[in-house]
Amino acid sequence: MELTLTPQDAEFRDEVRTWLHEHVRGPFAGLKGQGGPGTDEVPFDVEVGWERELANGGWIGLSWPAEFGGRGATLTQQVVFHMEYAASEAKNRLPNMGETLLGPTLIAFGTPAQQARFLPKILSVEELWCQGYSEPDAGSDLANVQTRAVLDPGGDGGADAGGGDGADGGEWVINGQKVWTSYGQHSDWCFVVCRTDPDAPTKHRGISYLLVPMRQPGITVRPLTQMSGGEEFNEVFFDGARTAAENIVGEVNGGWKVAMGTLDFERGASTLGQQLGYARTYQGVLTAAQRCGKADDAVVRQELARSYVGLEIMRYNNLRVLSAAAASGAAGPASSIGKLYWSQWHRHLSELSMTIAGIGGQVYGGSADTSPDVARNLTAFLYDRAHTIYAGSSEIQRNVLGEGVLGLPREPR
Ligand SMILES: Cc1cc2nc3c(=O)[nH]c(=O)nc-3n(C[C@H](O)[C@H](O)[C@H](O)COP(=O)(O)OP(=O)(O)OC[C@H]3O[C@@H](n4cnc5c(N)ncnc54)[C@H](O)[C@@H]3O)c2cc1C
Numbered sequence: 446m447e448l449t450l451t452p453q454d455a456e457f458r459d460e461v462r463t464w465l466h467e468h469v470r471g472p473f474a475g476l477k478g479q480g481g482p483g484t485d486e487v488p489f490d491v492e493v494g495w496e497r498e499l500a501n502g503g504w505i506g507l508s509w510p511a512e513f514g515g516r517g518a519t520l521t522q523q524v525v526f527h528m529e530y531a532a533s534e535a536k537n538r539l540p541n542m543g544e545t546l547l548g549p550t551l552i553a554f555g556t557p558a559q560q561a562r563f564l565p566k567i568l569s570v571e572e573l574w575c576q577g578y579s580e581p582d583a584g585s586d587l588a589n590v591q592t593r594a595v596l597d598p599g600g601d602g603g604a605d606a607g608g609g610d611g612a613d614g615g616e617w618v619i620n621g622q623k624v625w626t627s628y629g630q631h632s633d634w635c636f637v638v639c640r641t642d643p644d645a646p647t648k649h650r651g652i653s654y655l656l657v658p659m660r661q662p663g664i665t666v667r668p669l670t671q672m673s674g675g676e677e678f679n680e681v682f683f684d685g686a687r688t689a690a691e692n693i694v695g696e697v698n699g700g701w702k703v704a705m706g707t708l709d710f711e712r713g714a715s716t717l718g719q720q721l722g723y724a725r726t727y728q729g730v731l732t733a734a735q736r737c738g739k740a741d742d743a744v745v746r747q748e749l750a751r752s753y754v755g756l757e758i759m760r761y762n763n764l765r766v767l768s769a770a771a772a773s774g775a776a777g778p779a780s781s782i783g784k785l786y787w788s789q790w791h792r793h794l795s796e797l798s799m800t801i802a803g804i805g806g807q808v809y810g811g812s813a814d815t816s817p818d819v820a821r822n823l824t825a826f827l828y829d830r831a832h833t834i835y836a837g838s839s840e841i842q843r844n845v846l847g848e849g850v851l852g853l854p855r856e857p858r
Contacts, residue, residue: 450525457518458525464502465533473498473536481537482627483828484675489631492539496570505544506568513552513560514568520771531722540627543567543574547636547656550707554654554695562609563634563656577623577637577657577681578704584625585841588648588701592621592639592683594655596690596697607634607658608689615690617655619663619683625835629666629679632659637683638704641697654700656692663687673827709780711836723791727756730794734801748797755790762786778849781842788832788839795826 450458473495480487480495499505508523509515518526530538548567551560566572583589600616602608608616619639629635637655645651659666663686668676695703731749734740740749766783799806799822806822833839847853 450521454519454521454525457522458529461504461526461529462533464504465529465535468498468502469534474534476536477534479536481539482675482677483671483673483831484824485677486675487536492536493570493573493631495536496539496541500568500570505541505570506548509548509552509564509568513548513564520767524767531725541570541573542576542628543570543572543634546576546707546710547574549710550636550694550703553706554703558609558691559656559694572633573628573631575626575629575632575635575659575681576707577626577629577635577639579625580622581624585838587638587704588652590621590638590640590652592619592623592637593643594619594637594639594641594653596641597687600687600690602689602691605661606687606689607656607692609691616687617657617690617693619655619657619686619688621683623681623683625669625678626666626681627678629659629681630668630676635659635681636694636707638700641700645698649701651698652700652704653697654694654703655688656694657683657686657688661686671828671831673824675828708837723759723787723794724756726791727752727794730798730801733798737801737803739801739803745797745801748793748800752790752794752797755786755793759783759786759790778845781837781845781849784836785839785842785846791832792829795822795829798822799826 472491476487476491480492496505503516504526506513506515507518507526509517511517543563544567548564551563555563563572567574577592578587578590580590580592582591594617596615597618598615600606600614600618602614602616606616619637621639623629623635623637626635635657637657638652639655640651641653642651657664663684665682665684667680667682669678669680670676671678694700730752731740734745734749739745762782766780770780802822806826808823837845844856848855
Protein backbone atom coordinates (compact mmCIF):
# COMPACT_ATOMS: atom_id res chain seq x y z
CA MET A 446 0.00 0.00 0.00
CA GLU A 447 1.32 3.42 -0.97
CA LEU A 448 0.86 6.19 1.51
CA THR A 449 1.62 8.85 -1.04
CA LEU A 450 -1.28 11.23 -0.66
CA THR A 451 -3.37 12.36 -3.59
CA PRO A 452 -4.42 16.03 -3.53
CA GLN A 453 -7.82 14.91 -2.14
CA ASP A 454 -6.14 12.87 0.60
CA ALA A 455 -3.89 15.79 1.50
CA GLU A 456 -6.97 18.00 1.75
CA PHE A 457 -8.59 15.37 3.96
CA ARG A 458 -5.46 15.27 6.16
CA ASP A 459 -5.53 19.05 6.55
CA GLU A 460 -9.21 18.94 7.45
CA VAL A 461 -8.62 16.29 10.15
CA ARG A 462 -5.60 18.15 11.52
CA THR A 463 -7.39 21.48 11.69
CA TRP A 464 -10.52 20.01 13.23
CA LEU A 465 -8.56 18.21 15.96
CA HIS A 466 -6.54 21.32 16.67
CA GLU A 467 -9.69 23.39 17.04
CA HIS A 468 -11.70 20.91 19.12
CA VAL A 469 -9.23 19.54 21.68
CA ARG A 470 -10.10 22.24 24.17
CA GLY A 471 -12.31 22.92 27.18
CA PRO A 472 -13.00 19.64 29.01
CA PHE A 473 -11.08 17.72 26.30
CA ALA A 474 -7.80 19.62 26.64
CA GLY A 475 -4.79 18.25 28.53
CA LEU A 476 -5.94 14.63 28.36
CA LYS A 477 -3.32 13.31 25.92
CA GLY A 478 -2.47 9.72 26.85
CA GLN A 479 -5.42 9.49 29.23
CA GLY A 480 -8.84 7.88 29.01
CA GLY A 481 -9.96 4.79 27.13
CA PRO A 482 -9.72 1.27 28.55
CA GLY A 483 -7.90 0.29 31.71
CA THR A 484 -8.57 3.17 34.08
CA ASP A 485 -11.41 5.43 35.12
CA GLU A 486 -9.16 8.51 35.32
CA VAL A 487 -11.27 10.45 32.81
CA PRO A 488 -14.91 10.86 33.95
CA PHE A 489 -17.26 8.87 31.75
CA ASP A 490 -19.28 11.94 30.74
CA VAL A 491 -16.07 13.44 29.32
CA GLU A 492 -15.32 10.16 27.49
CA VAL A 493 -18.79 10.17 25.90
CA GLY A 494 -18.73 13.94 25.42
CA TRP A 495 -15.61 13.59 23.30
CA GLU A 496 -17.21 10.84 21.19
CA ARG A 497 -20.19 13.17 20.62
CA GLU A 498 -17.84 15.99 19.69
CA LEU A 499 -16.29 13.66 17.10
CA ALA A 500 -19.80 12.73 15.93
CA ASN A 501 -20.73 16.39 15.46
CA GLY A 502 -17.59 16.80 13.38
CA GLY A 503 -18.62 13.85 11.17
CA TRP A 504 -15.73 11.63 12.34
CA ILE A 505 -17.80 8.72 13.66
CA GLY A 506 -18.50 6.07 11.03
CA LEU A 507 -15.52 7.14 8.97
CA SER A 508 -15.35 3.80 7.16
CA TRP A 509 -19.11 3.30 6.85
CA PRO A 510 -20.59 3.74 3.38
CA ALA A 511 -22.25 7.12 2.79
CA GLU A 512 -25.64 5.46 2.15
CA PHE A 513 -25.64 4.40 5.81
CA GLY A 514 -24.72 7.87 7.05
CA GLY A 515 -20.97 7.23 7.20
CA ARG A 516 -18.19 9.17 5.59
CA GLY A 517 -17.25 6.47 3.08
CA ALA A 518 -13.57 7.20 3.68
CA THR A 519 -11.04 5.22 1.66
CA LEU A 520 -8.55 3.00 3.49
CA THR A 521 -5.85 5.60 2.93
CA GLN A 522 -8.06 8.27 4.48
CA GLN A 523 -8.80 6.03 7.46
CA VAL A 524 -5.06 5.54 7.98
CA VAL A 525 -4.54 9.29 7.63
CA PHE A 526 -7.24 9.96 10.24
CA HIS A 527 -5.70 7.54 12.73
CA MET A 528 -2.20 8.94 12.17
CA GLU A 529 -3.38 12.50 12.64
CA TYR A 530 -5.34 11.47 15.71
CA ALA A 531 -2.29 9.77 17.22
CA ALA A 532 -0.17 12.84 16.55
CA SER A 533 -2.75 15.25 18.01
CA GLU A 534 -3.28 16.22 21.63
CA ALA A 535 -6.58 14.31 21.82
CA LYS A 536 -7.30 11.79 24.58
CA ASN A 537 -7.35 8.02 24.01
CA ARG A 538 -10.57 6.92 22.32
CA LEU A 539 -13.31 5.11 24.17
CA PRO A 540 -13.74 1.75 22.41
CA ASN A 541 -17.02 2.68 20.72
CA MET A 542 -18.40 -0.78 20.00
CA GLY A 543 -21.47 0.55 18.24
CA GLU A 544 -19.27 2.27 15.70
CA THR A 545 -16.56 -0.35 15.30
CA LEU A 546 -18.43 -3.65 15.79
CA LEU A 547 -22.22 -3.54 15.69
CA GLY A 548 -22.59 -0.86 13.00
CA PRO A 549 -20.50 -2.74 10.39
CA THR A 550 -22.28 -5.97 11.41
CA LEU A 551 -25.71 -4.43 10.82
CA ILE A 552 -24.54 -2.99 7.51
CA ALA A 553 -23.47 -6.49 6.46
CA PHE A 554 -26.21 -8.65 8.01
CA GLY A 555 -29.03 -6.41 9.33
CA THR A 556 -32.44 -5.77 7.80
CA PRO A 557 -33.22 -2.32 6.35
CA ALA A 558 -35.50 -1.72 9.36
CA GLN A 559 -32.68 -2.57 11.81
CA GLN A 560 -30.25 -0.36 9.90
CA ALA A 561 -32.72 2.54 9.96
CA ARG A 562 -33.49 2.06 13.65
CA PHE A 563 -29.97 1.61 15.05
CA LEU A 564 -27.31 3.11 12.78
CA PRO A 565 -28.23 6.82 13.14
CA LYS A 566 -28.09 6.64 16.94
CA ILE A 567 -24.70 4.94 16.79
CA LEU A 568 -23.41 7.70 14.52
CA SER A 569 -24.71 10.43 16.81
CA VAL A 570 -23.45 8.54 19.93
CA GLU A 571 -26.96 8.78 21.41
CA GLU A 572 -26.91 5.03 22.11
CA LEU A 573 -23.92 3.09 23.41
CA TRP A 574 -23.47 -0.63 22.79
CA CYS A 575 -21.65 -3.44 24.56
CA GLN A 576 -20.62 -6.90 23.37
CA GLY A 577 -22.32 -9.85 25.06
CA TYR A 578 -20.19 -12.76 23.88
CA SER A 579 -18.06 -14.21 26.71
CA GLU A 580 -19.48 -16.34 29.50
CA PRO A 581 -17.83 -18.16 32.41
CA ASP A 582 -17.54 -21.28 30.21
CA ALA A 583 -17.39 -19.66 26.79
CA GLY A 584 -14.45 -17.42 25.89
CA SER A 585 -12.13 -18.75 23.21
CA ASP A 586 -14.68 -21.53 22.81
CA LEU A 587 -17.46 -19.07 22.08
CA ALA A 588 -19.70 -21.72 20.53
CA ASN A 589 -20.17 -23.10 24.03
CA VAL A 590 -22.46 -20.19 25.05
CA GLN A 591 -25.17 -21.34 27.45
CA THR A 592 -27.25 -18.16 27.76
CA ARG A 593 -30.69 -19.23 26.54
CA ALA A 594 -33.28 -17.29 24.56
CA VAL A 595 -36.80 -18.59 24.02
CA LEU A 596 -39.45 -16.92 21.87
CA ASP A 597 -42.58 -15.90 23.76
CA PRO A 598 -45.21 -15.34 21.04
CA GLY A 599 -47.46 -13.60 23.61
CA GLY A 600 -45.05 -10.73 24.31
CA ASP A 601 -46.17 -7.51 22.66
CA GLY A 602 -42.68 -6.69 21.33
CA GLY A 603 -43.29 -3.03 22.01
CA ALA A 604 -41.08 -0.18 23.14
CA ASP A 605 -40.39 -1.77 26.57
CA ALA A 606 -38.68 -4.64 24.77
CA GLY A 607 -36.84 -2.33 22.39
CA GLY A 608 -39.29 -2.98 19.57
CA GLY A 609 -39.92 -0.40 16.87
CA ASP A 610 -43.21 0.99 15.61
CA GLY A 611 -45.21 -1.74 13.94
CA ALA A 612 -43.50 -4.54 15.91
CA ASP A 613 -45.58 -7.57 15.09
CA GLY A 614 -45.51 -9.12 18.51
CA GLY A 615 -43.45 -11.75 20.17
CA GLU A 616 -40.44 -11.34 22.44
CA TRP A 617 -37.27 -13.26 23.13
CA VAL A 618 -36.93 -14.12 26.82
CA ILE A 619 -33.30 -14.41 27.87
CA ASN A 620 -31.73 -16.18 30.84
CA GLY A 621 -28.05 -16.67 31.60
CA GLN A 622 -24.84 -14.81 32.29
CA LYS A 623 -22.21 -12.91 30.38
CA VAL A 624 -18.84 -11.81 31.74
CA TRP A 625 -16.06 -9.34 30.85
CA THR A 626 -18.69 -7.15 29.20
CA SER A 627 -16.78 -3.92 28.60
CA TYR A 628 -18.73 -0.75 29.39
CA GLY A 629 -21.89 -2.78 30.10
CA GLN A 630 -22.67 -0.46 32.99
CA HIS A 631 -22.82 2.52 30.61
CA SER A 632 -24.47 0.86 27.62
CA ASP A 633 -28.00 1.23 26.32
CA TRP A 634 -27.92 -1.93 24.21
CA CYS A 635 -26.00 -5.19 24.05
CA PHE A 636 -25.45 -7.53 21.09
CA VAL A 637 -25.89 -10.92 22.68
CA VAL A 638 -24.81 -14.29 21.33
CA CYS A 639 -27.13 -16.88 22.85
CA ARG A 640 -28.46 -20.39 22.40
CA THR A 641 -31.88 -20.69 20.80
CA ASP A 642 -31.76 -24.42 19.95
CA PRO A 643 -30.07 -26.56 22.63
CA ASP A 644 -30.79 -29.72 20.59
CA ALA A 645 -28.95 -28.62 17.44
CA PRO A 646 -26.60 -31.34 16.08
CA THR A 647 -23.48 -29.20 16.60
CA LYS A 648 -22.98 -26.40 19.10
CA HIS A 649 -22.20 -23.86 16.34
CA ARG A 650 -25.74 -24.25 15.12
CA GLY A 651 -28.60 -23.30 17.39
CA ILE A 652 -27.01 -19.94 18.22
CA SER A 653 -28.72 -16.60 17.55
CA TYR A 654 -27.55 -12.98 17.61
CA LEU A 655 -29.93 -10.74 19.54
CA LEU A 656 -30.01 -7.00 20.15
CA VAL A 657 -31.09 -6.49 23.75
CA PRO A 658 -31.96 -3.24 25.56
CA MET A 659 -29.81 -3.01 28.70
CA ARG A 660 -32.02 -0.77 30.82
CA GLN A 661 -34.72 -3.18 31.92
CA PRO A 662 -35.61 -5.06 35.11
CA GLY A 663 -34.41 -8.45 33.77
CA ILE A 664 -30.79 -7.31 33.54
CA THR A 665 -28.31 -6.85 36.39
CA VAL A 666 -24.88 -5.41 35.69
CA ARG A 667 -22.09 -5.93 38.22
CA PRO A 668 -18.81 -4.09 37.51
CA LEU A 669 -15.52 -5.99 37.98
CA THR A 670 -12.54 -4.00 39.21
CA GLN A 671 -9.44 -4.67 37.14
CA MET A 672 -5.96 -4.80 38.63
CA SER A 673 -5.16 -1.57 36.78
CA GLY A 674 -7.81 0.12 38.90
CA GLY A 675 -10.62 0.71 36.41
CA GLU A 676 -14.04 -0.87 36.20
CA GLU A 677 -14.15 -1.30 32.46
CA PHE A 678 -15.82 -4.66 32.34
CA ASN A 679 -18.74 -6.33 34.07
CA GLU A 680 -20.72 -9.41 34.82
CA VAL A 681 -24.15 -9.17 33.18
CA PHE A 682 -26.98 -11.36 34.45
CA PHE A 683 -30.07 -12.01 32.30
CA ASP A 684 -33.02 -13.05 34.39
CA GLY A 685 -36.07 -13.14 32.14
CA ALA A 686 -34.75 -10.18 30.13
CA ARG A 687 -36.76 -9.37 27.03
CA THR A 688 -36.24 -8.09 23.54
CA ALA A 689 -38.69 -7.79 20.65
CA ALA A 690 -38.78 -10.73 18.22
CA GLU A 691 -37.61 -8.44 15.42
CA ASN A 692 -34.32 -7.66 17.24
CA ILE A 693 -32.51 -10.66 15.83
CA VAL A 694 -29.70 -10.24 13.33
CA GLY A 695 -29.57 -12.99 10.70
CA GLU A 696 -31.57 -16.19 10.88
CA VAL A 697 -32.95 -17.79 14.02
CA ASN A 698 -30.25 -20.37 14.92
CA GLY A 699 -27.98 -18.83 12.28
CA GLY A 700 -26.21 -16.35 14.57
CA TRP A 701 -22.78 -18.00 14.45
CA LYS A 702 -22.07 -16.54 11.01
CA VAL A 703 -23.07 -13.07 12.23
CA ALA A 704 -21.00 -13.41 15.42
CA MET A 705 -17.93 -14.36 13.37
CA GLY A 706 -18.58 -11.42 11.06
CA THR A 707 -18.41 -9.09 14.06
CA LEU A 708 -15.11 -10.67 15.15
CA ASP A 709 -13.64 -10.01 11.70
CA PHE A 710 -14.30 -6.31 12.27
CA GLU A 711 -12.81 -6.56 15.77
CA ARG A 712 -9.61 -8.24 14.58
CA GLY A 713 -9.33 -6.18 11.42
CA ALA A 714 -9.07 -2.49 10.70
CA SER A 715 -10.54 -1.30 13.99
CA THR A 716 -7.30 -1.94 15.90
CA LEU A 717 -5.32 0.09 13.42
CA GLY A 718 -5.76 3.43 15.14
CA GLN A 719 -4.38 2.04 18.36
CA GLN A 720 -1.19 0.85 16.69
CA LEU A 721 -0.54 4.08 14.90
CA GLY A 722 -0.11 5.78 18.27
CA TYR A 723 2.61 3.36 19.31
CA ALA A 724 5.46 5.26 17.66
CA ARG A 725 4.71 8.08 20.03
CA THR A 726 4.51 5.75 23.04
CA TYR A 727 7.88 4.31 22.05
CA GLN A 728 9.32 7.81 21.77
CA GLY A 729 8.10 8.54 25.31
CA VAL A 730 9.88 5.45 26.67
CA LEU A 731 13.06 6.35 24.79
CA THR A 732 12.98 9.92 26.13
CA ALA A 733 12.48 8.63 29.67
CA ALA A 734 15.49 6.30 29.27
CA GLN A 735 17.64 9.16 27.99
CA ARG A 736 16.51 11.52 30.72
CA CYS A 737 17.30 9.17 33.60
CA GLY A 738 20.56 7.89 32.08
CA LYS A 739 19.36 4.31 31.58
CA ALA A 740 19.77 4.66 27.81
CA ASP A 741 23.50 4.08 28.51
CA ASP A 742 22.81 0.69 30.04
CA ALA A 743 23.70 -2.00 27.48
CA VAL A 744 20.71 -4.21 28.26
CA VAL A 745 18.24 -1.32 28.13
CA ARG A 746 19.78 -0.14 24.85
CA GLN A 747 19.34 -3.58 23.37
CA GLU A 748 15.71 -3.74 24.48
CA LEU A 749 15.04 -0.26 23.09
CA ALA A 750 16.53 -1.35 19.77
CA ARG A 751 14.41 -4.48 19.82
CA SER A 752 11.29 -2.40 20.42
CA TYR A 753 12.20 -0.03 17.63
CA VAL A 754 12.72 -2.89 15.19
CA GLY A 755 9.38 -4.32 16.32
CA LEU A 756 7.69 -1.01 15.64
CA GLU A 757 8.99 -1.02 12.08
CA ILE A 758 7.97 -4.64 11.55
CA MET A 759 4.49 -3.77 12.81
CA ARG A 760 4.26 -0.85 10.41
CA TYR A 761 5.25 -2.94 7.40
CA ASN A 762 2.91 -5.75 8.42
CA ASN A 763 0.06 -3.28 8.74
CA LEU A 764 0.71 -1.87 5.32
CA ARG A 765 0.81 -5.39 3.90
CA VAL A 766 -2.50 -6.36 5.53
CA LEU A 767 -4.06 -3.06 4.45
CA SER A 768 -2.88 -3.60 0.88
CA ALA A 769 -4.46 -7.04 0.85
CA ALA A 770 -7.64 -5.57 2.35
CA ALA A 771 -7.69 -2.77 -0.22
CA ALA A 772 -7.34 -5.33 -3.02
CA SER A 773 -9.85 -7.90 -1.77
CA GLY A 774 -12.18 -5.82 0.41
CA ALA A 775 -11.41 -7.87 3.56
CA ALA A 776 -8.41 -8.26 5.85
CA GLY A 777 -9.09 -12.00 6.28
CA PRO A 778 -7.12 -14.33 8.56
CA ALA A 779 -3.88 -12.41 7.91
CA SER A 780 -5.18 -9.69 10.26
CA SER A 781 -4.32 -12.16 13.03
CA ILE A 782 -0.64 -11.44 12.31
CA GLY A 783 -1.27 -7.84 13.33
CA LYS A 784 -3.17 -8.72 16.51
CA LEU A 785 -0.60 -11.29 17.60
CA TYR A 786 2.28 -8.94 16.93
CA TRP A 787 1.06 -5.62 18.33
CA SER A 788 -0.32 -7.14 21.53
CA GLN A 789 2.98 -8.84 22.39
CA TRP A 790 5.06 -5.86 21.26
CA HIS A 791 3.09 -3.46 23.45
CA ARG A 792 3.35 -5.74 26.45
CA HIS A 793 7.13 -5.88 26.01
CA LEU A 794 7.29 -2.08 25.76
CA SER A 795 5.39 -1.56 29.01
CA GLU A 796 7.73 -4.05 30.74
CA LEU A 797 10.69 -2.08 29.44
CA SER A 798 9.05 1.12 30.58
CA MET A 799 8.79 -0.33 34.11
CA THR A 800 12.48 -1.29 34.02
CA ILE A 801 13.40 2.24 33.02
CA ALA A 802 11.16 3.87 35.62
CA GLY A 803 12.74 1.72 38.33
CA ILE A 804 11.20 1.66 41.78
CA GLY A 805 9.17 4.81 41.07
CA GLY A 806 7.36 2.98 38.30
CA GLN A 807 5.61 0.90 40.91
CA VAL A 808 3.66 3.93 42.06
CA TYR A 809 0.52 5.00 40.19
CA GLY A 810 1.39 8.12 38.22
CA GLY A 811 5.03 7.16 37.69
CA SER A 812 8.21 8.65 39.07
CA ALA A 813 9.65 12.12 38.67
CA ASP A 814 12.03 10.73 36.04
CA THR A 815 9.31 9.65 33.64
CA SER A 816 7.95 11.78 30.83
CA PRO A 817 4.18 12.44 30.71
CA ASP A 818 3.87 9.71 28.06
CA VAL A 819 5.06 7.05 30.48
CA ALA A 820 3.53 8.57 33.59
CA ARG A 821 0.91 5.83 33.36
CA ASN A 822 3.67 3.20 33.76
CA LEU A 823 2.01 0.99 36.27
CA THR A 824 -1.48 1.29 34.79
CA ALA A 825 -0.19 0.52 31.30
CA PHE A 826 1.98 -2.35 32.56
CA LEU A 827 -0.96 -3.96 34.34
CA TYR A 828 -3.49 -3.28 31.62
CA ASP A 829 -1.28 -4.56 28.83
CA ARG A 830 -1.74 -8.12 30.13
CA ALA A 831 -5.22 -7.80 28.60
CA HIS A 832 -4.01 -7.15 25.05
CA THR A 833 -3.01 -10.76 24.50
CA ILE A 834 -6.39 -11.99 25.76
CA TYR A 835 -9.27 -9.92 24.36
CA ALA A 836 -10.36 -10.00 20.69
CA GLY A 837 -8.90 -13.50 20.47
CA SER A 838 -5.97 -14.58 22.66
CA SER A 839 -2.48 -15.06 21.20
CA GLU A 840 -2.96 -18.83 21.13
CA ILE A 841 -6.20 -18.44 19.19
CA GLN A 842 -4.53 -16.06 16.72
CA ARG A 843 -1.84 -18.69 16.15
CA ASN A 844 -4.54 -21.27 15.50
CA VAL A 845 -6.22 -18.92 13.00
CA LEU A 846 -2.90 -18.33 11.25
CA GLY A 847 -1.95 -21.99 11.28
CA GLU A 848 -5.24 -23.12 9.79
CA GLY A 849 -6.31 -20.12 7.72
CA VAL A 850 -2.99 -18.84 6.35
CA LEU A 851 -0.43 -21.65 6.57
CA GLY A 852 -2.89 -24.43 5.70
CA LEU A 853 -1.90 -26.61 8.67
CA PRO A 854 -4.26 -29.41 9.81
CA ARG A 855 -7.31 -28.16 11.68
CA GLU A 856 -7.45 -28.41 15.45
CA PRO A 857 -9.55 -31.42 16.59
CA ARG A 858 -13.05 -30.17 17.50
C1 LIG B 1 -9.90 -6.11 28.78
C2 LIG B 1 -10.86 -7.14 28.28
C3 LIG B 1 -12.08 -6.73 27.75
C4 LIG B 1 -13.00 -7.67 27.30
N1 LIG B 1 -14.21 -7.23 26.83
C5 LIG B 1 -15.13 -8.13 26.43
C6 LIG B 1 -16.42 -7.70 25.98
O1 LIG B 1 -16.72 -6.50 25.92
N2 LIG B 1 -17.32 -8.63 25.64
C7 LIG B 1 -17.04 -9.97 25.67
O2 LIG B 1 -17.91 -10.75 25.32
N3 LIG B 1 -15.85 -10.41 26.12
C8 LIG B 1 -14.88 -9.52 26.48
N4 LIG B 1 -13.66 -9.97 26.94
C9 LIG B 1 -13.43 -11.40 27.08
C10 LIG B 1 -12.50 -12.01 26.05
O3 LIG B 1 -13.12 -12.08 24.81
C11 LIG B 1 -12.09 -13.38 26.59
O4 LIG B 1 -11.31 -13.17 27.75
C12 LIG B 1 -11.31 -14.18 25.57
O5 LIG B 1 -12.12 -14.57 24.52
C13 LIG B 1 -10.64 -15.41 26.21
O6 LIG B 1 -11.62 -16.18 26.84
P1 LIG B 1 -11.45 -16.65 28.37
O7 LIG B 1 -11.06 -15.48 29.18
O8 LIG B 1 -12.68 -17.41 28.74
O9 LIG B 1 -10.21 -17.63 28.37
P2 LIG B 1 -10.18 -19.14 27.84
O10 LIG B 1 -10.85 -19.22 26.52
O11 LIG B 1 -10.66 -20.03 28.91
O12 LIG B 1 -8.63 -19.36 27.61
C14 LIG B 1 -7.74 -19.62 28.69
C15 LIG B 1 -6.36 -19.90 28.09
O13 LIG B 1 -6.42 -21.06 27.23
C16 LIG B 1 -5.95 -20.74 25.93
N5 LIG B 1 -6.76 -21.47 24.92
C17 LIG B 1 -8.10 -21.56 24.89
N6 LIG B 1 -8.49 -22.30 23.84
C18 LIG B 1 -7.36 -22.67 23.18
C19 LIG B 1 -7.11 -23.43 21.99
N7 LIG B 1 -8.10 -23.95 21.27
N8 LIG B 1 -5.81 -23.60 21.61
C20 LIG B 1 -4.79 -23.07 22.33
N9 LIG B 1 -4.98 -22.35 23.49
C21 LIG B 1 -6.24 -22.14 23.88
C22 LIG B 1 -6.20 -19.24 25.79
O14 LIG B 1 -5.34 -18.66 24.82
C23 LIG B 1 -5.88 -18.76 27.20
O15 LIG B 1 -4.48 -18.62 27.36
C24 LIG B 1 -12.71 -9.05 27.37
C25 LIG B 1 -11.48 -9.47 27.89
C26 LIG B 1 -10.57 -8.53 28.34
C27 LIG B 1 -9.27 -9.02 28.90
